[in-house]
Structure formats: C-alpha cells, structure tokens
Amino acid sequence: MAIMEKVGIVSYGANIPRWRIKVEDIASIWGKDGKVISKGLGINEKSVPSFDQDTATISVEAARAALKRCNINPQDIGAIYIGSESHPYAVKPTGTIVGEAIGATPDLMVADYEFACKAGTAAIQSCTALVKAEMIKYGLAVGADTSQAAPGDALEYSASAGGAAFIIGKDNVIASINHTISFTSDTPDFWRRAQRKYPSHGGRFTGAPAYFKHITSCAINLMRNAGTKPEEYDYAIFHQPNGKFPVSVAKELGFTYDQIKQGLLVPYIGNTYSGASLIGLASVLDVAKPGDRIFLTSYGSGAGSDAFDITVTEKINDLFRENAPSVFQMVEDKEYIDYGMYTKVSELLFWE
Amino acid sequence: MGEGVARFWREIPQRYNFIGDRCGSCERIFFPPKESCPFCRRKSMGKMKEIKLSGKGEIVTYTIIHVGPEDFEEQVPYPIAIVKLEEGPQITAQIVDCNIDEVKIGMKVESTFRKIRQDGSTGAIYYGYKFKKRC
Numbered sequence: 001m002a003i004m005e006k007v008g009i010v011s012y013g014a015n016i017p018r019w020r021i022k023v024e025d026i027a028s029i030w031g032k033d034g035k036v037i038s039k040g041l042g043i044n045e046k047s048v049p050s051f052d053q054d055t056a057t058i059s060v061e062a063a064r065a066a067l068k069r070c071n072i073n074p075q076d077i078g079a080i081y082i083g084s085e086s087h088p089y090a091v092k093p094t095g096t097i098v099g100e101a102i103g104a105t106p107d108l109m110v111a112d113y114e115f116a117c118k119a120g121t122a123a124i125q126s127c128t129a130l131v132k133a134e135m136i137k138y139g140l141a142v143g144a145d146t147s148q149a150a151p152g153d154a155l156e157y158s159a160s161a162g163g164a165a166f167i168i169g170k171d172n173v174i175a176s177i178n179h180t181i182s183f184t185s186d187t188p189d190f191w192r193r194a195q196r197k198y199p200s201h202g203g204r205f206t207g208a209p210a211y212f213k214h215i216t217s218c219a220i221n222l223m224r225n226a227g228t229k230p231e232e233y234d235y236a237i238f239h240q241p242n243g244k245f246p247v248s249v250a251k252e253l254g255f256t257y258d259q260i261k262q263g264l265l266v267p268y269i270g271n272t273y274s275g276a277s278l279i280g281l282a283s284v285l286d287v288a289k290p291g292d293r294i295f296l297t298s299y300g301s302g303a304g305s306d307a308f309d310i311t312v313t314e315k316i317n318d319l320f321r322e323n324a325p326s327v328f329q330m331v332e333d334k335e336y337i338d339y340g341m342y343t344k345v346s347e348l349l350f351w352e
Numbered sequence: 353m354g355e356g357v358a359r360f361w362r363e364i365p366q367r368y369n370f371i372g373d374r375c376g377s378c379e380r381i382f383f384p385p386k387e388s389c390p391f392c393r394r395k396s397m398g399k400m401k402e403i404k405l406s407g408k409g410e411i412v413t414y415t416i417i418h419v420g421p422e423d424f425e426e427q428v429p430y431p432i433a434i435v436k437l438e439e440g441p442q443i444t445a446q447i448v449d450c451n452i453d454e455v456k457i458g459m460k461v462e463s464t465f466r467k468i469r470q471d472g473s474t475g476a477i478y479y480g481y482k483f484k485k486r487c
C-alpha cells in the first residue's frame with residue numbers, strides 16, 4: 001500500500017454516556033461471584049446510555065466536540081460515514097441526522113457502515129482515501145454504539161455505549177495517517193441476524209481464530225509495510241472487547257503495557273464496540289505530543305481488522321483540545337445505576 | 353408521512369441547531385423563529401434574518417416532573433426548566449445528566465443533542481435539544 005502523505009486527522013472528539021453499572025452488580029443478580037468475574041474480564045464497570053441516548057446522539061456529540069476543537073467550516077465536510085452495529089434505524093442512515101446536526105448538509109456524501117466493532121476504522125479508511133483522491137476537502141468518520149446483550153449472557157458484563165469522531169483532511173493535520181491496511185476473512189465468531197435484538201456468539205471460538213488471528217496478522221502486515229517495530233511506537237491501541245484480550249495481543253506482538261495504557265478504556269467503560277479502539281485513539285490524542293507515533297488495530301467480528309500507523313504533528317499544539325472534555329474526564333464524570341434501573345433503561349422489561 | 357413527522361421535519365433547523373431569527377427593525381431575537389416581529393409587525397416584513405443561537409443559557413425556574421406524559425413515564429422524576437438563552441429568548445426544556453437536587457435557579461447550562469421522543473417502537477425517532485450543566 002502506498003505511503004499517504006499529509007493526509008490525516010484534523011480534529012477528534014469523543015462521547016461517553018454518564019451512567020455506569022458495576023460488573024459486580026450485574027453478577028450478583030445472576031448468582032455469580034462478581035469479584036471473580038470482574039477480575040476475569042478485566043472490567044470494573046461499563047457505561048450505560050440513558051433513555052434519550054443512542055448511536056445518533058453519541059455520534060452528534062462526538063462530532064460537535066471535534067468541531068469545537070478546530071476552526072473548520074462544517075460546510076467543507078464532503079463525506080460522513082458512521083460505523084455502528086446499533087444504528088437507531090434499520091433503514092434511514094444515522095449519517096443524515098449527524099450531517100444535519102453539525103450543519104454539513106446538503107452537499108455531501110453519506111453512508112452508514114457496518115462491520116461489527118471495526119466499522120468506525122473502516123470509515124476512517126474511506127475518508128482518508130477520498131481526501132487523498134481530492135474528492136473531498138474534509139471527511140467525518142465516526143465509530144459509535146449502544147450495544148445490547150441478552151440478559152444473563154456473558155456479553156451483558158461488557159456491552160456498553162460510547163463513540164468517537166474524527167475529521168480527516170489535508171490541512172492542519174494533527175496526526176498524519178502514514179499507512180493503513182486491513183485483514184479480512186469469513187469467520188463466524190459473532191453475529192446478529194436481521195430483526196433480532198440481541199447477538200449470538202461462538203463462545204470460546206471468539207478468541208484464537210477470530211480476535212487474535214486477525215489482529216496479529218493485520219498488525220504484522222502493517223509493521224512490515226511501514227518498516228516499523230513495536231518499540232518505535234509511543235502508544236498502541238487494540239480493540240478491547242474485555243480487559244484481557246488487548247493486553248494479551250499486545251504482549252504477543254511485542255508491545256508493553258505502558259504503550260497500551262492510555263488507550264485502554266475497557267476497564268472503566270466496558271466494550272463500546274465500534275467506539276472501542278477509536279475512544280482509545282481519542283484518549284491518546286488527548287495527551288499526545290508532536291513526533292509521537294501511534295499504532296492502532298481494530299477488530300470486527302465476522303471478521304476483520306484495520307491497522308493504522310500514525311504520526312502526531314506539530315499542529316497538535318494549535319488544536320483547542322481544551323474546548324471539549326478529554327476521554328478520562330468523561331470516564332470520571334459518572335453516575336452509578338443499579339440493575340433495576342439498568343433493566344428499565346435497557347428496555348429489557350419491554351423486549352420483543 | 354403523518355402530520356407529526358412533517359411538523360418535526362419543518363422544525364429540524366431549530367430543534368437541532370438553534371436556528372432562530374432577528375427582527376431587522378428592532379433587533380429583537382426570537383426562538384423559535386417567527387415569521388414577523390410581534391412588536392414591529394408590518395415594519396418587520398422581509399426583515400426577519402435567521403441566526404444561529406449558542407445553545408447556552410441559564411435556568412430561570414424549574415420543576416420536577418413526577419407524573420410524566422405518556423412517552424415520558426419511564427423517565428420520572430425528571431427536571432423541566434425554563435432556560436433563558438444568552439441571546440435573550442426563553443425556552444422550556446428537559447435538564448439531563450445531573451442529579452435532581454443539583455438543579456438550581458441560575459445554574460449555567462448548555463445544550464446537548466438527545467432523543468426527545470419516538471412514535472412507539474415502529475415510528476419515527478425525534479431528536480433535538482435538552483440542557484445539561486455547563487462545564
């Protein structure tokens with residue numbers, strides 16, 4: 001894949017709902033040992049969307065945060081791609097709502113993306129290519145989800161809500177995207193059939209042949225292309241369905257815990273699906289300095305990975321990062337709810 | 353398309369982006385926007401100019417809803433406030449993302465994009481502004 005010069009991230013924003021439920025509180029309802037489960041998953045608590053939050057509202061708030069940090073005219077955004085597996089409508093793109101709410105309509109391309117938890121990174125790739133081809137000035141790529149899990153299912157401990165938005169362009173690039181590459185296969189580790197509310201998964205099958213194989217293959221291919229080694233990166237971000245997988249895959253590839261710490265949010269907010277690796281990237285950009293090198297590999301069940309080699313530029317010092325809350329500020333700004341409230345807000349009482 | 357959907361669609365600019373208008377004759381600002389200025393009447397015709405309001409303001413007064421209307425029953429108790437926008441107009445809106453006892457007269461607030469209501473599980477979803485404590 002060709003080296004992409006000067007195309008990259010111009011601004012970024014994230015959004016995490018304020019409500020949290022503790023993994024221990026979910027476990028106690030099902031008669032399980034919460035401490036053991038929490039430790040086993042590497043998740044303390046997860047974010048829960050309120051009655052009035054969904055993928056559209058999270059995407060809009062994240063996109064508005066990105067716009068607050070820079071000085072671009074929303075009318076110069078020529079494409080919006082929203083990656084999610086919980087679009088509020090089955091038919092009617094979330095991107096239309098986001099485009100209108102940020103003032104980017106009507107002269108732009110819009111489509112919703114779906115690829116389990118990696119649809120947001122796929123959106124970044126598309127925007128990068130369109131900017132590079134000079135078809136658009138700026139593109140907005142969002143990864144956001146309000147994921148659902150069946151009551152009592154193992155995923156109930158992790159499925160959470162949040163998202164991040166990235167403006168991709170050529171001017172005032174704060175983090176250039178040097179290389180990106182993908183790795184895709186037909187692997188039935190996790191799926192949700194049309195018209196069903198909750199997903200199904202292949203149990204233990206979700207590990208080795210799915211998450212680990214795709215991420216390691218994609219990451220190794222990217223480093224081969226970029227001519228880089230793990231130790232050359234200041235930060236690394238991996239998809240984080242739980243607190244254990246990203247730590248293991250990082251170690252397997254030769255990255256240290258120090259490299260992944262800043263982008264590892266799953267212990268505090270759970271698995272935000274399409275938002276997961278991208279909220280991690282937003283968190284890294286919250287603290288990154290010029291010259292820092294960032295490695296990111298997402299994973300989407302089904303299955304595939306997208307990997308990115310990113311270099312932070314001097315322009316990050318000109319970005320108004322303080323104009324929107326940092327990821328860790330949003331992690332701290334929380335309110336706990338109990339399982340009863342969680343059930344009510346998740347509409348579990350009214351399902352199907 | 354039902355009347356609810358059509359009306360909502362017409363109101364998207366104000367509901368999503370705080371588009372109000374200003375009378376070119378007396379400079380008063382209106383939100384929601386008005387076709388003509390009630391003070392200048394005929395003099396304002398053709399002089400009403402769209403403006404985008406900041407979505408920032410402060411709470412003038414509020415009440416806690418304990419018995420909500422049909423679509424809001426599940427959310428009770430929740431605060432509803434009259435918010436005076438920085439540009440002058442006052443509007444009624446729901447306050448979110450804070451504990452009920454945190455809501456105070458004079459509290460500085462800013463808008464946040466939320467789901468307002470939906471036509472059951474098969475109908476349209478209506479989005480718009482609510483307010484949260486300004487950070």
Ligand SMILES: [Zn+2]
Pocket residue numbers: 375376377378379380389390391392393396
């Ligand atoms: Zn007037």
